[in-house]
Amino acid sequence: MSTQITNEDLELSVLETDAAETPTAAPALRSARLSSLDTLESEAIHIIREVVAEFEKPALLFSGGKDSVVMLHLATKAFWPGKVPFPVLHVDTGHNFPEVIDFRDRTVERLGLKLVVGSVQEFIDRGELAERADGTRNPLQTVPLLDAIQRNKFDAVFGGGRRDEDKARAKERILSLRDEFGQWDPRNQRPELWNLYNGRHTVGQHVRAFPISNWTELDVWRYIEREGIELPGLYYAHEREVYERDGMWRAVGEVSMPKPHEEVITKLVRYRTVGDMSCTGAVLSDARTVADVVVEVAASTLTERGATRADDRISEAAMEDRKKDGYF
Amino acid sequence: MSTETSLLESGLRESTLFRFATAGSVDDGKSTLVGRLLHDSKAILADQLDAVARTSADRGFGGAGATGTQAIDLALLTDGLRAEREQGITIDVAYRYFATDRRSFILADCPGHVQYTKNTVTGASTADAVVVLIDARKGVLEQTRRHLSVLQLLRVAHVIVAVNKIDLVDFRESVFREIETDVQKVARELGLGSDGIADVVVIPVSALDGDNVVDRSDRTPWYSGPALLEVLETLPAADELESHLESFRFPVQLVIRPQGALAPDAVAAGLDVEAYRDYRAYAGQITEGTVKLGDKVTVLSPGHEPRITTVTGIDFAGNDLAEATAPQSVAIRLADEIDIARGDTIAAAGTVRESSADLYAALCWLSPKPLREGAKVIVKHGTRTVQALVRNVTGKLDLATFNVEAASSLELNDIGNAQLRLAAPLPLENYLHHRRTGAFLVIDPVDGNTLAAGLVKDHPGDHEDERYVI
Numbered sequence: 001m002s003t004q005i006t007n008e009d010l011e012l013s014v015l016e017t018d019a020a021e022t023p024t025a026a027p028a029l030r031s032a033r034l035s036s037l038d039t040l041e042s043e044a045i046h047i048i049r050e051v052v053a054e055f056e057k058p059a060l061l062f063s064g065g066k067d068s069v070v071m072l073h074l075a076t077k078a079f080w081p082g083k084v085p086f087p088v089l090h091v092d093t094g095h096n097f098p099e100v101i102d103f104r105d106r107t108v109e110r111l112g113l114k115l116v117v118g119s120v121q122e123f124i125d126r127g128e129l130a131e132r133a134d135g136t137r138n139p140l141q142t143v144p145l146l147d148a149i150q151r152n153k154f155d156a157v158f159g160g161g162r163r164d165e166d167k168a169r170a171k172e173r174i175l176s177l178r179d180e181f182g183q184w185d186p187r188n189q190r191p192e193l194w195n196l197y198n199g200r201h202t203v204g205q206h207v208r209a210f211p212i213s214n215w216t217e218l219d220v221w222r223y224i225e226r227e228g229i230e231l232p233g234l235y236y237a238h239e240r241e242v243y244e245r246d247g248m249w250r251a252v253g254e255v256s257m258p259k260p261h262e263e264v265i266t267k268l269v270r271y272r273t274v275g276d277m278s279c280t281g282a283v284l285s286d287a288r289t290v291a292d293v294v295v296e297v298a299a300s301t302l303t304e305r306g307a308t309r310a311d312d313r314i315s316e317a318a319m320e321d322r323k324k325d326g327y328f
Numbered sequence: 329m330s331t332e333t334s335l336l337e338s339g340l341r342e343s344t345l346f347r348f349a350t351a352g353s354v355d356d357g358k359s360t361l362v363g364r365l366l367h368d369s370k371a372i373l374a375d376q377l378d379a380v381a382r383t384s385a386d387r388g389f390g391g392a393g394a395t396g397t398q399a400i401d402l403a404l405l406t407d408g409l410r411a412e413r414e415q416g417i418t419i420d421v422a423y424r425y426f427a428t429d430r431r432s433f434i435l436a437d438c439p440g441h442v443q444y445t446k447n448t449v450t451g452a453s454t455a456d457a458v459v460v461l462i463d464a465r466k467g468v469l470e471q472t473r474r475h476l477s478v479l480q481l482l483r484v485a486h487v488i489v490a491v492n493k494i495d496l497v498d499f500r501e502s503v504f505r506e507i508e509t510d511v512q513k514v515a516r517e518l519g520l521g522s523d524g525i526a527d528v529v530v531i532p533v534s535a536l537d538g539d540n541v542v543d544r545s546d547r548t549p550w551y552s553g554p555a556l557l558e559v560l561e562t563l564p565a566a567d568e569l570e571s572h573l574e575s576f577r578f579p580v581q582l583v584i585r586p587q588g589a590l591a592p593d594a595v596a597a598g599l600d601v602e603a604y605r606d607y608r609a610y611a612g613q614i615t616e617g618t619v620k621l622g623d624k625v626t627v628l629s630p631g632h633e634p635r636i637t638t639v640t641g642i643d644f645a646g647n648d649l650a651e652a653t654a655p656q657s658v659a660i661r662l663a664d665e666i667d668i669a670r671g672d673t674i675a676a677a678g679t680v681r682e683s684s685a686d687l688y689a690a691l692c693w694l695s696p697k698p699l700r701e702g703a704k705v706i707v708k709h710g711t712r713t714v715q716a717l718v719r720n721v722t723g724k725l726d727l728a729t730f731n732v733e734a735a736s737s738l739e740l741n742d743i744g745n746a747q748l749r750l751a752a753p754l755p756l757e758n759y760l761h762h763r764r765t766g767a768f769l770v771i772d773p774v775d776g777n778t779l780a781a782g783l784v785k786d787h788p789g790d791h792e793d794e795r796y797v798i
Contacts, residue, residue, distance in 0.1 A: 034344070034345075034653075034656065038656070039344075041657075042657040043657075045613075046655075049581040049582055049611055049612075050581060053581050076645070077644070079584060080643070080645040081599060081646070082585070082590065083591050110593055110596075111591065112592040170424065171422050189420060191446055193767070194763075194781075195454070195613070198769055214425070216427075216432075218427075
């Protein structure tokens with residue numbers, strides 16, 4: 001599982017059967033089985049290319065989080081040796097981890113991409129969004145996201161959403177139609193047949209594309225390991241000042257200050273998801289390398305969102321409600 | 329079977345992917361079976377199980393004194409949307425993921441009671457195998473016949489019939505054997521299990537208690553076959569069966585032609601800019617077969633005579649491959665400078681027919697809007713999309729009797745035959761032999777919705793005429 005797959009391995013994975021079983025000059029039977037990661041990678045690249053071929057103006061949601069980093073890596077492979085032929089879009093809550101924003105900017109620079117930023121803070125400053133009582137800004141991303149999609153006339157938006165993340169996402173299509181208000185109608189989705197994706201839409205509608213729908217968290221990590229993909233450092237174990245709230249370890253930061261009764265301690269932690277600092281929790285971990293993380297994730301007994309996202313705990317249907325309103 | 333298993337074992341350096349779907353209604357205990365499979369294969373994590381245990385307790389599931397998984401309504405593990413929980417039904421196909429040491433599984437969980445054809449066709453279109461549920465107390469019902477009929481039509485490679493609730497008939501062998509006989513009879517009527525079409529395996533299970541789901545049960549001593557998960561772990565996936573045997577097919581998705589605008593990271597990593605100035609490759613996913621350097625291929629483009637050329641490069645993100653096999657996504661370079669665009673097909677030379685504008689097909693009608701003769705629709709086939717006119721509906725399948733009856737329109741959940749005229753010729757191939765290049769979508773030109781799943785059939789009289797192989 002932890003071995004690096006090289007091009008030679010790819011060719012080797014086309015195995016010839018025992019020659020003794022194949023008498024005379026009959027063509028050797030081949031078992032041309034790709035590994036699950038190779039199959040998932042090929043599927044994702046096929047989807048990315050379909051969207052680029054069929055849409056006028058796609059964009060890729062890029063937060064610097066691991067799923068969006070994997071998406072961008074797949075896009076570079078899909079169009080090699082050419083450039084990635086679309087811009088990246090980040091909805092900035094204003095509550096991001098600084099090292100993630102730094103990583104985002106370096107990546108965009110390295111790949112020569114255009115970065116479009118939708119800012120939650122600007123909407124709050126203009127009075128078009130109100131800060132929530134619990135201080136969390138993740139649910140506030142929907143309005144700036146839809147605004148950026150409309151202003152830039154994006155007709156397809158790639159996301160790194162995976163069906164294993166949540167019960168509502170399990171029913172999401174790979175190409176998912178959104179109406180003029182960005183809404184998802186889960187009861188009225190187009191059937192998705194074979195690998196034929198129907199992206200037809202009218203003016204004002206757009207499509208969300210989820211090329212890594214069929215990947216699990218473990219697949220993502222095994223792929224990061226295999227491909228040697230760089231991630232923001234906070235995905236790996238590091239010492240951090242944290243305090244405990246709702247059974248989660250929160251980082252001490254400008255937007256995530258402890259209450260007086262919450263004791264601040266230094267712990268060895270890492271993040272399984274990277275989002276709004278005010279609602280993303282760290283997990284206790286000594287996984288300092290990608291190989292350590294693969295082992296940790298494989299042995300984990302909690303889902304990544306269950307372990308680290310306060311905003312998904314608000315109600316049983318938290319994700320479903322946000323998706324219907326046009327969330328990622 | 330043994331050949332495939334030994335091949336699999338020798339080739340197993342990493343887990344492989346296996347896609348399967350479930351078909352059945354809520355009453356068959358399908359959600360419970362899926363929940364059991366996920367639970368017993370340890371795909372359910374502690375926080376998910378906690379949430380389900382809380383809800384089960386709130387609803388008084390299992391009654392007083394129930395312990396362990398008996399106190400948990402496993403069906404709740406697969407309830408996704410709020411309306412589903414409120415109404416106790418499943419609305420749409422849901423995808424689940426779990427893995428064993430041997431395989432990673434993608435499970436398309438297809439609800440059976442509403443829009444059963446739509447959901448079963450959707451799930452089966454990508455599945456290597458489909459698990460059909462039967463309630464041991466009820467036996468083979470009309471719905472079972474419908475499910476098996478759809479699976480036969482879609483040429484799913486393996487059908488597993490799970491005779492569920494075997495605990496409720498006191499694990500009696502006679503009940504199971506009777507159902508098994510009925511299933512085999514339906515399978516024979518449909519031609520399943522012959523001519524390389526779907527083999528059928530029948531297993532007695534109790535989803536509620538876990539008998540023969542992950543491990544073999546000692547409460548069914550008369551059953552010597554494997555448990556459900558063992559079957560799923562050892563059946564050959566579609567590409568293990570087919571990909572090496574079929575002729576190479578490659579619908580072109582787009583042309584990669586950077587014209588100097590090379591990826592900065594590739595340049596920084598030492599890519600020879602001069603060598604790539606005139607780079608031109610055709611990107612796509614191999615739908616079947618294998619391609620090797622030096623292979624002769626035919627290029628099919630609308631408005632052109634078929635052209636024969638040679639493969640000079642198989643590229644994948646900076647790697648030069650000597651060969652590639654379905655379902656790999658690659659970029660192919662060709663010897664001759666010919667005009668190739670999205671929608672063209674590259675295929676092993678001498679194995680394809682000339683494109684045709686006459687389309688004979690079976691349609692699985694998935695829309696509440698009925699199909700009428702004379703309707704204008706859009707056909708999406710491979711990487712091409714063309715307008716089409718529905719000339720005739722030539723018949724409709726009676727899913728209970730398997731007879732084709734006269735019809736002039738198709739309604740939601742109907743499966744029928746139709747003849748379409750295309751605005752431009754397409755490289756159509758018989759679905760029986762080409763699961764990808766024989767499949768297409770019918771799309772509503774007004775609202776863009778998918779109306780039908782289409783399966784290409786041979787033209788009448790085609791068999792006598794092999795002149796068009798190019």
